[in-house]
Amino acid sequence: MRKTIFIISALIISAFIFIAAGNPKQYRVMPMADNTAVDDTLTWKLLGQIKYIKKPSKDYPEGVMFPVINTTLKAKNKKPIVMSGFIIPIDNKNYALSKNVFASCFFCGQAGPETIMGIKFRNPNIKLKTDQYVTLQGTFRYNDNDIDDWIYHIENAVIVKGM
Numbered sequence: 709m710r711k712t713i714f715i716i717s718a719l720i721i722s723a724f725i726f727i728a729a730g731n732p733k734q735y736r737v738m739p740m741a742d743n744t745a746v747d748d749t750l751t752w753k754l755l756g757q758i759k760y761i762k763k764p765s766k767d768y769p770e771g772v773m774f775p776v777i778n779t780t781l782k783a784k785n786k787k788p789i790v791m792s793g794f795i796i797p798i799d800n801k802n803y804a805l806s807k808n809v810f811a812s813c814f815f816c817g818q819a820g821p822e823t824i825m826g827i828k829f830r831n832p833n834i835k836l837k838t839d840q841y842v843t844l845q846g847t848f849r850y851n852d853n854d855i856d857d858w859i860y861h862i863e864n865a866v867i868v869k870g871m
Contacts, residue, residue, distance in 0.1 A: 826858035842870030
């Protein structure tokens with residue numbers, strides 16, 4: 709787990725330096741079909757209602773803390789959601805959505821892994837800025853068995869507010 713956190717932290721720092729040096733292109737926000745206001749259907753408070761159980765894994769025989777997903781989140785799995793947060797670059801093509809800004813995110817020790825979500829954008833060429841506050845619409849997916857992956861994900865994501 710420490711090895712994973714170290715690698716992810718190094719990637720984030722590298723991405724921050726890379727993005728700060730460049731001038732990212734801006735993309736148009738995908739509007740909602742009916743042009744109505746966008747309200748979050750998933751909240752950081754709900755994502756934070758998580759428990760962990762220590763289980764052995766092939767890489768960590770002494771045990772690792774695996775998430776136990778609550779029933780409300782299980783019911784939202786593979787369903788459309790809307791979620792707001794801060795953009796955290798992972799590398800020059802991948803981003804995460806965070807409850808907190810980069811300086812206070814999970815990797816800096818200020819929060820837990822439940823405060824960040826992996827993002828897979830519908831448009832893989834999108835360029836965003838660190839700490840940009842956005843609202844995303846996409847499909848929610850949770851992970852409760854792969855310790856080298858995010859617990860929460862937004863797949864097929866589009867930005868509906870914040871560009």
